[in-house]
Amino acid sequence: MGKQKTASAGAPKSLTPAQWTDVPWQAIQKQVRRLQMRIAKATKERRWNKVKALQYLLTRSQAAKLLAVKRVTSNKGKDTPGVDGILWKGARAKWQAALGLRHCGYKPQPLKRTYIAKKQSTKKRPLSIPTMYDRAMQAVFKLAVAPVAETQADRNSYGFREGRSCSDAIQAAFNALSKPTSATWILEADIKGCFDNISQQWLLKHIPMNKTVLRKWLQAGYVEKGLRFPTRRGCPQGGIISPTLMNMTLDGLEQAIKAAVPRRSRVNFIRYADDFIVTGKSQRLLQQQILPAIQMFLAERGLTLSAEKTAITHIQDGFTFLSQTFIKHGNVLHISPSKDSTLSVIHKLGSSIRKHVGSPMAALAKNLNAILRGWGNYHRHVCASDAFYKVDRYVHEQLWRMLHKRHPTKSKHWCKDRYWQGVGKQQNFTAVGKTARGKKCYPLVRLGWLGVRRHIKIRADANPYLPEYASYFWRRRNMKETKLFSAFSAREYRANRSA
Numbered sequence: 001m002g003k004q005k006t007a008s009a010g011a012p013k014s015l016t017p018a019q020w021t022d023v024p025w026q027a028i029q030k031q032v033r034r035l036q037m038r039i040a041k042a043t044k045e046r047r048w049n050k051v052k053a054l055q056y057l058l059t060r061s062q063a064a065k066l067l068a069v070k071r072v073t074s075n076k077g078k079d080t081p082g083v084d085g086i087l088w089k090g091a092r093a094k095w096q097a098a099l100g101l102r103h104c105g106y107k108p109q110p111l112k113r114t115y116i117a118k119k120q121s122t123k124k125r126p127l128s129i130p131t132m133y134d135r136a137m138q139a140v141f142k143l144a145v146a147p148v149a150e151t152q153a154d155r156n157s158y159g160f161r162e163g164r165s166c167s168d169a170i171q172a173a174f175n176a177l178s179k180p181t182s183a184t185w186i187l188e189a190d191i192k193g194c195f196d197n198i199s200q201q202w203l204l205k206h207i208p209m210n211k212t213v214l215r216k217w218l219q220a221g222y223v224e225k226g227l228r229f230p231t232r233r234g235c236p237q238g239g240i241i242s243p244t245l246m247n248m249t250l251d252g253l254e255q256a257i258k259a260a261v262p263r264r265s266r267v268n269f270i271r272y273a274d275d276f277i278v279t280g281k282s283q284r285l286l287q288q289q290i291l292p293a294i295q296m297f298l299a300e301r302g303l304t305l306s307a308e309k310t311a312i313t314h315i316q317d318g319f320t321f322l323s324q325t326f327i328k329h330g331n332v333l334h335i336s337p338s339k340d341s342t343l344s345v346i347h348k349l350g351s352s353i354r355k356h357v358g359s360p361m362a363a364l365a366k367n368l369n370a371i372l373r374g375w376g377n378y379h380r381h382v383c384a385s386d387a388f389y390k391v392d393r394y395v396h397e398q399l400w401r402m403l404h405k406r407h408p409t410k411s412k413h414w415c416k417d418r419y420w421q422g423v424g425k426q427q428n429f430t431a432v433g434k435t436a437r438g439k440k441c442y443p444l445v446r447l448g449w450l451g452v453r454r455h456i457k458i459r460a461d462a463n464p465y466l467p468e469y470a471s472y473f474w475r476r477r478n479m480k481e482t483k484l485f486s487a488f489s490a491r492e493y494r495a496n497r498s499a
Helices: 002-006 027-043 048-059 062-072 091-100 131-153 166-177 200-206 211-218 242-250 251-258 281-297 339-355 359-380 383-406 412-419 465-476 481-499
Strands: 111-118 124-129 183-190 222-224 227-229 268-272 277-281 311-314 319-320 324-331 333-335 428-435 439-442
Touching: 002 048, 027 048, 027 111, 027 131, 048 131, 062 091, 062 131, 091 131, 131 211, 131 242, 166 268, 166 319, 166 324, 166 333, 183 281, 183 319, 200 242, 251 268, 251 281, 277 281, 277 319, 281 311, 333 383, 339 359, 339 383, 359 383, 359 428, 359 439, 383 412, 412 428, 465 481
Parallel strands: 111 222
Antiparallel strands: 111 124, 183 277, 183 311, 222 227, 268 277, 319 324, 324 333, 428 439
C-alpha cells in the first residue's frame, strides 16, 4: 500500500492532467527537453537509428502534443483559420485538440493560399496557411527535428534558430568587417523564391524525419478562390516546420564556400534565413570561385540566386543587410539603420497618428509605443543615435499638428500643460486613460532614451540542446540586466573578437 501511494503521488500523476487548466507546463517542458537533448547527443555521435527511435518516442508522447497545441493557440496565427475555418478557443477545445492528435491514418488538408506584399516591391509573396490540426502536427514533429537541425547547422547561420536573432547576425558581420585587415569585398546574395522552389525529392531524401508524413505535407496542395491546386515543388511558406526545413536545406553552404577557396583567404559567411553575405579579399575571388560554388550547392537543392538582389560591393561603397547599412570610412566601420527602414517606420508612425485623430489619446500612445519600442530595440545595437533623433522629432511634430486639429480653440500652452509632463528637457508626451482601477498614464516612448548598447554575439558552436551549454544559455536569458552579466559579456566579446 505504501508503494502504491508513493507511485500515485509522484511525477507520473503530475504529467497526466485531467484537463487543460491542470497541465504542469514546467514538468512537460522538462520532459520534452530531456528527449530533445538525447536526440541532439545521438545526432552528434551520428547514431541515426538511435535518433529515429527517440524521434518516434517524442512524437508519440502526450507532452509533445500538449506543447504543440499550446504553441499554435498562443502565436500570432492563432486567430487565422485554415480551409476548414476551425479555431481552437477556450481550455476545453485545446484539451480535446491535444487528445485528438493521431498519427495513424493522418491525412493533412490542403492549404489556404493568401498573398502578402513584399517590402520595397510591387510583387506579392504567396503564403499557405494550414489548418489548426495540421499546424499542431507540424509543431509536434518540429520538436523532434529541431535538435537534429541545430546540431548540424552552420556556425554562422542565425535565422529561425533558438537563442539566435538578427542582432547576432549583425554583430557577426561587424566582427568580420571591422578589423583593419578585414576583407573589403562583400557578396550580397538572396535566393530566388527559396520556400517555393526547394526540391521535394531532396527534402524527402535528406531530412531525418518520418518520410510518409513529410511527403503528405509537401504534396497536400492548396486552395485558392475555391479551386484546389497541386504542389509539385517547394516547401509551403506559412507552416510551423517550414523554416526548420529551409534551414536544413541550406546547412552546409558555409563549408562548401570555405572548401572552394584557399585556407588563408579572408572569407566569412553570415546567413539569416535565405539572405546571406560572403566577405572576400578581392572581387575576383568572390566572382570566380565563391559564386560558382554557391550556385552549384543551390542547384542540387533546386534553388537559384536572385539576379536582382545578388551583387558584389566594396565596403567603402556600403551595402544593406538586415535593414542595416554597413559602410567603412578609412579603418572605421559604421553600422546604422538603413534609409528605407527609417522611412518605413516614419510612414508607419504617421499613418497611426492620422488613424487615431478621433480616438482616445491612451489608445494612440499604446499604438505608437508598440511601434517605437519594437523598431528601437531592433536598431539599438548599432550607431542609431541620428536615426533615433530623426524619428523622435518627426513624432513630436506630428503630435503637435494632430493636437492643433483636435483642439482648434486651445492655445499651445494649454496643449502643453495637458499632454506634456516632466521638468525642463525631460518633458514627454503623456496620455491619460481610464481603467477599472482609475486613471493611468501612458508616457510616449522616446527612442533617444533607449540608448545604444553593444550586443554580445552568441557563441558560434552553442547548442541549446546539449547539456554543456545549459548554463551558458541560462546566463544569456536571465543575466542581461545585472552587473554580473556585464563581466560575462566582456569575456564573451573578447572571445568572439579573437575567434
